[in-house]
Amino acid sequence: MPIVHKGTVVDVKKVGSYFVLTATAADIPKDFKPGNFVAVAIGDERSSLILRRAFSIYQVNDRGVYGGTVDIVVSPHGPGTDYIANLKRNDPINLVGPLGKPFSLPKEPVPCVLVGGGYGAAPLFTLAEALTARGCRVDFILGASTQEKLFGMLEARRISTTLSVTTDDGTSGVMGRVTDVLPDVIKKSGAAVVYACGPMQMLKAVSEVATLHGIVSQTSVEESMACGIGVCMTCVMPIIGEDGVTRMLRSCVDGPAFRGDKVRWDEVGTIPADTWGAPEIGGH
């Protein structure tokens, strides 16, 4: 069950372009499953920013000296993320979590490829551990626009069978996109599932590659969220249900991980005409 944690910042570390923030959050570690996220308040009642910001949970620690803690990876680029990146040890931090549906894990110990774009890698390390624990082979692909924006290379290498790296500018690994190396990794590892987290365009491309190879993809999407807990309906995406019908589903509670082949990628940001409850021409 998600709860409101009035926690404290234990540490903020700069890692490449990112900031890894550790905060106390007593109950998150025991409830946490890979793929969950937390929603962080931006300041107190004096703040003019009233909406929380969503961050994938990168790590949890149940037995530290601070009791339960949670780690997130923050890419500062707007008022809310800047605020969080500038927090200091001992500052108060209010976070709600764990939120969202976790990644679905395969029932069998099948090989899995994990693809992280930029800070999108954050939720994949605990996922890798969970998969490894089930006996799955794990291969990692990390991609970013440039070297500084790659996250977690050392750790990925440690917990995976192979690690492939791509950057748009070639400053690290292969120059190109994650999908340039993905087919090869799928083939070599014999993967049955691809997990991906990163920008929407990347998720779409990964999902297409997976489908092409006849394997399943789980994509963790990032839609703009006002509440993060399922009550406001801002974060919807057109998702094809088991009955074949497309519905506008909330990515905060029905996701953020969706099966890649069920997301209507090209129509994100629209209401596809055959969506359940779609407006008639000229309607809402």
Added chain:
Amino acid sequence: MPIVHKGTVVDVKKVGSYFVLTATAADIPKDFKPGNFVAVAIGDERSSLILRRAFSIYQVNDRGVYGGTVDIVVSPHGPGTDYIANLKRNDPINLVGPLGKPFSLPKEPVPCVLVGGGYGAAPLFTLAEALTARGCRVDFILGASTQEKLFGMLEARRISTTLSVTTDDGTSGVMGRVTDVLPDVIKKSGAAVVYACGPMQMLKAVSEVATLHGIVSQTSVEESMACGIGVCMTCVMPIIGEDGVTRMLRSCVDGPAFRGDKVRWDEVGTIPADTWGAPEIGGH
């Protein structure tokens, strides 16, 4: 000339119920005159509190290791004052000043009584120095509801001929109000001017005592201010002009120090019917 200072907090010290904050403000010391105030911004653009808060300048220092600095005395009791009291060394602080008309100083070296209520004492110490420099005898009266809310006792004792203290609850000095001891101090010192800063009720009472003794009073008032620089018209008080006509004057630029006998104390918070431009019955 007042300017916008993007300064830094050098120090915050708790003193009784108050916090003495020192901030860098390069140009204030050289322009400063006793009775000036500064207007402090509450947070940055992320803050939902968009109006500055006014604070009397307590001290200035032109030659410190930090260059020019200014000291204010803060009584935390609302969102803005709480924010300032919680600032820490090295935090940024944005202040505009010096603002307001300074106290008028007597042309002759006449004895003066300085009356400070609570943090209202803040502007009186630099005033005392200026008066002393002109050869005026200075007698101090400090009053507050209780001992913790007295400000600057040691300093007042050091720079004055006599110091009298009153508290409503008798925890320090005479139990009672500043006006209980004022007549005596006026008589003993032979004062020609009374300077006062503190709550409105105190200023009114001090002004009445001064008038009764046939001497001049200068009262530094505290009206709610939106701009502090004279452009918004929120901070007005009914003041009798030299022509005998009452006008609604801006306490931020025409004050905060007014001659006590010119303030229509009983009608603060109203528009006296004979005010310049007062509405006809049923008007604005």
Added chain:
Amino acid sequence: MKRVPKRTTVDMSTKLGRLEFSSPVFTASGCAAAGKELDQFIDITTIGAVVTKSVMLNPRSGRATPRMAETPSGMLNGIGLQGPGIDDFIQNDLSWLSQKGAKTIVSIAGNNVEEFGKVADKLRDIPGVVAIEVNISCPNVENRGQVFACDPYAAADVINNVRRNVSASIPLFAKLSPDVTDITEIAKSVVKAGADGLSVINTLLGMVIDTDTLLPKLSGKTGGLSGPAIRPVAVRCVYQIRKALPNIPIIGMGGIRNGRDAIEFFAAGANAISVGTTVFNDPEACVRIHDETAEILQEKGIRSLSEIISAAHREDL
């Protein structure tokens, strides 16, 4: 552990006409879905009432994303009334709420006058539904898309039609828009048409432009402004309506963030309040605001919430 109100000696109960509530704090329509998600954080049976997301006759996809933009001390939303339609809503959401034992106020909406009536009709004799809030702040497809609540006649037509389609015993609350020249005119009109109470206010029409694309940020271009930013407008509307209609039950809302804010609404004339956008910031807000309100009253030595309702009008009496 779900948050529940703290014990207090202050009588926090309130009345809306004949209806009684143990707490004056409700959710706001569209900011609590149908209560289920919030019930993870607070025990929703311990707040005054759950006001559900406005439901229409048929399932509805809502608008394309982006559906929201953050604004200074507020937000803009253009959800487009996404929802399952009344039948599915009754079967799933209302049955869950009634099983829980939550007090429920169902918010309904329609594209035209007739649709409001049809939706209302479906709600006859559904257990747990203590009142209906009629969200007339949606566009009237029959009248050039003008919002019902912006026209006294269109607003009255809706209320009239809903009144005819529900049992006489169920109270109707008309939810008003602040985007009008004189909100008391609309208030009087809907009361005359059969509204038993008023919900004040819905969002203000606003727009945010994306400074990268230089186009409106929301897919629907304009959206509804909510949150603390609009509180002074909401308090003014409640105050004006209370003055014009001294006895009408009012549910006040618009930017309530804490107990002090709630007190403003009660003093202005609200008999109960709804908490909307603040729930996104604090999922425990409804219970917290109940507690804070009780504490403030206690500090003031006031024994019962009812003593402060409409207090801001006392100098006019």
Added chain:
Amino acid sequence: MKRVPKRTTVDMSTKLGRLEFSSPVFTASGCAAAGKELDQFIDITTIGAVVTKSVMLNPRSGRATPRMAETPSGMLNGIGLQGPGIDDFIQNDLSWLSQKGAKTIVSIAGNNVEEFGKVADKLRDIPGVVAIEVNISCPNVENRGQVFACDPYAAADVINNVRRNVSASIPLFAKLSPDVTDITEIAKSVVKAGADGLSVINTLLGMVIDTDTLLPKLSGKTGGLSGPAIRPVAVRCVYQIRKALPNIPIIGMGGIRNGRDAIEFFAAGANAISVGTTVFNDPEACVRIHDETAEILQEKGIRSLSEIISAAHREDL
């Protein structure tokens, strides 16, 4: 050192009808008095124009204090148009401004239609006055205190009368209130009556209740809400009016705090902007916002402000 705009290669000049301004950033009426105090912080001859505090025929004391209350990302004011009256204003304030060489837009107000005309008449041939802003957002004492700007006929009457009392060559800007059901209706009405341009928007009617006394905080009970809180409403109003009147010059305002905010107004259709409440927070705001706007345009590779004016409408064309 008074702040002046930084050099830039972006052409920041703008036009309001035939009038040209070197900067699109003006002060807002009532938030800069008559420019003198602000000239300590910025060189007021380097901003687009100084819009002076609304002046009436006779000296006016304004309302009793408290005249303001802070609100989330905004403030409420009820100054009551304190001012020296038009004669004294011309003699002192306008002569100072013209001597300085500042471009001045004089805002005028009146208790009734006739008073507006009389005030305007006094402004004939006064040097430095480039336009008149007619603040019709004040109560009409002849019509139950209803605000002129809330009624298309009353608003048109005022503009009509002012038009007759000034030389044909002086542009008139009607300043509109957002507190109406359809702001485009008022806009069209005043343009038909002779307004050459529109100032959009004045404050929103609001109320803050003091939670200690449980009474309205302002002596006038209600007041005008301004500041960043209202920006989405202001942008929406500018957008709606630009759509309805594609060629009318618009001065946009309401909660502009930085260059990005300014860009929103230009994209919505404003030809110039006024900065009000933000000046209280930052006395250098008018120059800072000019600089920030120029920088953003530069980053975008846009050479001239005029290229982005009304950009948010481009998909409608």
